[in-house]
Amino acid sequence: MQRLKFVSLILFLAVLTGCSKLNKATDLLTNPTAKERYQRDFGISDELFLLWEDQVQIALKDSVEVDLPFLQTGHFKPRNFPVYSYNLNLKTGEELDVIVETDSVTDLVFIELYELQNDSLKTYKKIADSDYGMLNFSKEIEQPGTFKIIVQPGIETSTPFTIKMKTTPVYAFPVAGGKNTNIQSFWGAVRDGGRRSHEGVDIFAPRGTPVVAVTNGRIASSGEKGLGGKQVWLRDPDRGQSLYYAHLDSIAPLGNSRVKTGDTIGFVGNTGNARTTAPHLHFGIYKGYRGAIDPLAFIFQLDDPSFDPTEDVPEAYNLITRSKANLRDSPNSQNSTVIGSSSAQDTLRLLGKTAEWYHVRTPENMAAFIHESLVLPL
Numbered sequence: 225m226q227r228l229k230f231v232s233l234i235l236f237l238a239v240l241t242g243c244s245k246l247n248k249a250t251d252l253l254t255n256p257t258a259k260e261r262y263q264r265d266f267g268i269s270d271e272l273f274l275l276w277e278d279q280v281q282i283a284l285k286d287s288v289e290v291d292l293p294f295l296q297t298g299h300f301k302p303r304n305f306p307v308y309s310y311n312l313n314l315k316t317g318e319e320l321d322v323i324v325e326t327d328s329v330t331d332l333v334f335i336e337l338y339e340l341q342n343d344s345l346k347t348y349k350k351i352a353d354s355d356y357g358m359l360n361f362s363k364e365i366e367q368p369g370t371f372k373i374i375v376q377p378g379i380e381t382s383t384p385f386t387i388k389m390k391t392t393p394v395y396a397f398p399v400a401g402g403k404n405t406n407i408q409s410f411w412g413a414v415r416d417g418g419r420r421s422h423e424g425v426d427i428f429a430p431r432g433t434p435v436v437a438v439t440n441g442r443i444a445s446s447g448e449k450g451l452g453g454k455q456v457w458l459r460d461p462d463r464g465q466s467l468y469y470a471h472l473d474s475i476a477p478l479g480n481s482r483v484k485t486g487d488t489i490g491f492v493g494n495t496g497n498a499r500t501t502a503p504h505l506h507f508g509i510y511k512g513y514r515g516a517i518d519p520l521a522f523i524f525q526l527d528d529p530s531f532d533p534t535e536d537v538p539e540a541y542n543l544i545t546r547s548k549a550n551l552r553d554s555p556n557s558q559n560s561t562v563i564g565s566s567s568a569q570d571t572l573r574l575l576g577k578t579a580e581w582y583h584v585r586t587p588e589n590m591a592a593f594i595h596e597s598l599v600l601p602l
């Protein structure tokens with residue numbers, strides 16, 4: 225009944241306001257994807273749309289892999305149907321950020337995130353995509369795994385571009401003024417002569433250094449007991465997990481109150497079984513039935529990527545190989561796998577460039593990287 229009323233209201237609104245508002249109103253009911261809205265808003269024929277959308281099937285077979293932070297520049301050319309894919313390994317506690325920069329905010333680019341399935345066919349399943357008309361995309365990673373980002377410009381999109389990808393930890397650093405180098409004992413380290421393993425990280429800092437709430441939450445409990453000594457448990461309701469701060473010298477008098485990111489909840493010490501160790505914070509994360517999980521990716525601070533602008537990438541559609549050349553799955557020669565080779569005078573389709581490496585597609589539509597010294601713009 226409610227739905228019927230709603231539909232009537234939409235039809236009524238449509239009469240009043242015309243078609244584009246009707247689209248917006250029916251979107252509430254049918255929830256079209258960004259790509260479906262694109263086809264509709266631009267009146268793209270089914271034939272052309274399918275040709276464009278099918279490029280994603282090519283990208284799903286790509287095996288190009290990159291480390292983050294990553295930057296690539298190039299030119300999107302209209303009716304050239306380029307598609308970009310990047311395999312990434314991501315950890316729980318990281319947020320993936322993809323930003324596409326173009327000449328104009330009205331340029332259309334679609335960003336989709338896929339996750340490698342644990343099936344025998346090694347298929348990828350779409351788990352998220354960018355909002356229609358947006359040139360950026362963010363997603364918090366809830367399960368570690370292999371992911372694939374696919375970036376696809378609209379059919380008529382014509383612009384120089386930069387693709388930037390990075391991760392950021394979802395939590396603040398737990399020790400005020402601390403940095404990664406203060407973390408000196410990690411998840412899984414041997415404890416008690418091998419009888420147990422370390423279920424957190426140890427962050428060393430002078431006695432009395434403030435420890436802070438890494439996220440908005442609620443103090444679930446605090447006090448002195450057992451191996452952890454003076455301790456605080458902070459509940460993170462958004463992620464359904466509890467954060468454990470142990471060996472504190474003292475606990476801030478907060479009671480069971482709500483705290484905001486950065487609020488001081490205690491001070492670094494060596495209480496509990498850390499009495500013979502230098503003052504440090506033991507920081508752990510406990511997630512329901514799964515128990516303790518590795519907290520490192522949640523707090524590991526990444527260098528703000530400088531994203532050095534690469535020199536101008538040729539506007540050419542194609543590159544030609546100078547000689548026999550290796551094609552690699554990553555833009556470097558040390559940590560990459562040779563996934564193919566080109567003969568001299570082969571034509572490769574140019575997708576873009578990252579540092580000294582061109583991102584290309586072979587005539588068989590296989591994506592790869594090739595060193596700039598091995599090719600010439602055609």
Ligand SMILES: [Zn+2]
Binds near residue numbers: 425426505
């Ligand atoms: Zn510890």
